[in-house]
Amino acid sequence: MDTRTPLIVVSGLCGPTHRAARALLRPGTVVVHHDLDHLGEGVLRRTLTTVDSEQLDVLELAHGCVSCTLREDLLPLLRRLHTRSTVDRIVLHLDPQLEPEALCWAVEHVVVAGVVGQIDGPAARDVRVEAVVTCIDGRTWLDDATGDVDLRPGTDDDRTVAQVVVGQVEFADALVVAPGADDRQQARLQAVLARLAPGAPLAWTDRPDVEALLAQVPATARRGRVDDAHAPLLRGQPPLGEEWGVRLLEFTAARPFHPQRLHEAIDVLLDGVVRARGRAWVATQPGNALLLESAGGGLRVAHAGPWLVSMTPDQQERVPATRRAMAALRWDDNYGDRDSSLVVLVHDADPDEILGALHAALLTDAEFADPASWTTWEDPFGDYHREPCEDFAIEPSAPRKEGQA
Template identity: 75%
Template sequence: MDTRTPLIVVSGRDPGTAGAAASLLKAGTIVVHHDLRELAQGLVRRTVTTVDDRRDTPLELAHGCVSCTLREDLLPLLRSLHRRSNVDRIVLRLDPQLEPEAVCWAIEHVVVADVVGQIDGPAARDVRVDAVVTCLDAATWLDDASGDEEVSTTPDDERTVAQVVVGQVEFADALVVRPGADGWQQARLHAVLTRLAPDAPVVWSATPDVEALLLRIPPTARRGEISGAYSPLLRGQPPLDDDCGVRLLEFAAQRPFHPERLHEAIDVLLDGVIRTRGRVWVATQPDTALLIESAGGGLRVAHAGPWLASMTPEQLAEAPDTRLAMAALRWDDTYGDRDTSLVVLVHDADPEAIFGALGEALLTDDEFAHPELWPMWDDPFGDHHRDPCTDDGVDAGTRADAQPNTER
């Protein structure tokens, strides 16, 4: 029997997020919130609310880092709340700037140590994520998800608003949408949501019954599960047809990209596109796959780990069976499992232009026939993605790690 305390994570930039979390408050439930509005003054305010009490605690910004503060306060707090006999459920209301995937990753992996009376370990020893609920406003979400405005929570936070809001929806087990007045925009938003989070039940209401919504979450929900670089790119069964101009595109190739041509073509994924995610094979990096993710005008390029074909026997022994099985279906005698697979969610872009730009960035027949030349080409996707469009030569949307970044 799982004796861990259930945890409901409520996220989103819609003001209704506070009401959604509060609606879950009842005897035995405790609501935790960290307010980042005074971040510029070096303060985070933690609020812990029960049906009988509300306590506000100011916290100094540890190491000048939001994530450090939340990890050093939130994770030990979750473990301590589990030990309270009067706490049956925890509701964690995230600040609008926070992404639930990064928080769930920290709950699962970051070790809480040196706490009296506790065995060192992650908060997941004591709490389990039962649901992630995301709240959004139909009147503003599409504009946020397709733009390039930066969040700027801290000086070194280079995420865009689009990356945050798309991540909040994509990771959700259930969605609460505040209806808008524009019927066409609402129809387009519905088409996006059913493709971005196809398993998530949706309630369109400014005053939702969140408890009832939780009961509609299907068994297939991820409930805090973190996707890896080789996880399926299409979760659930999203519609693949066109609806209000919204469509999922699948691009696959069995030959590598030319690094410089891919770098030039990648801009096609940043205009009229809600989301791109996938693994790519770049000719100059034969041992490592690259993970490409975009949301609106924000781009992330990361190393996705070695191809199976370049792994040591020890690494192969630890590879998931599902990845081995999928690779076996398309294994090439020369290049093994190396390939490209991208899924692109468009809402205002020409699919043929995307397919054309990506197709032209692949190696030509002549280039593919001379692999001895590949290492000699310049590679903008080296240790750091060099972008000639930025003053410092480094793309502001790029991260060098393939895990959710908990050190923003």
């Protein structure tokens, strides 16, 4: 029997997030909200709301960053709330700057130490993610998701608005969409959402009945599970046909990319595309896969860990059986499980141009036949900066390199 306290995460950069969180209030439920507007000054405003009261605390942090907020306050708070007899459910109303995937990864993996009466360990010892609900504004979301506007100009936060809003929807188990778009805009938006968050029940309202929406979340929902770059890219059963110019493209290749040509080809993923995500085999990096993610005009490149063929037998045994089974289906005698696989969600781009640019970035027959030359090529993907507070990183992936096209 799972005695952990259920945790519902409510996220959204725009949309009725406050109403959605408040709609979940009932006896035994506490709504937690961290206001990060003054985080750069080292000040954090935390609100705990129940059906009977609202408690506001203003806290000072030694370092004003999101990682410190989670490590020093939010994660320990979740563990403490679990011990309260008056709390049987926690609703976490995320600040717009927080992404649910990073939060859920932190709940599962970041060790919380020093909580009185509890063994040191991650918050997942005491809470379990029951669902992630993302709220969006139907009038503005698609423009936000396909743009290249910085989230917090003039700060060290190099995320774009598109990267945040796309990530919030992609990780959702249920969606609340505040209506307002005309019929055509709504149809295009629905086509995008059906492919970005397949299977997630959707409510078109700014006054949501979230309890009813949560009852529709299927048993196969993610519920806070963070997948790595080697997991299946077509999660769920998204529509594969075209609607309103919106469609999913699949790209696969059993030979590596030329690093410089891939770097140049990436531009096709940053215009007319909502989302691109996948793993790449780059000739100059035979040991590790690269994770490529784009959202609108924002790009993220990160190490995705070693290929199975680069691991020792003991390391391979620690890899999930599903990954080993999928790798066995495409195993090559010379190159093992190395391959490239990308899924691209197009809304206003030429699919043939995208696929053509990616295919042109692969090694030619002559280059592929001369593997000794691969290590002599310049590699624009070879350097990665390290994030602040990396020892307590809240990212579900490795250190990243991001840039704007």
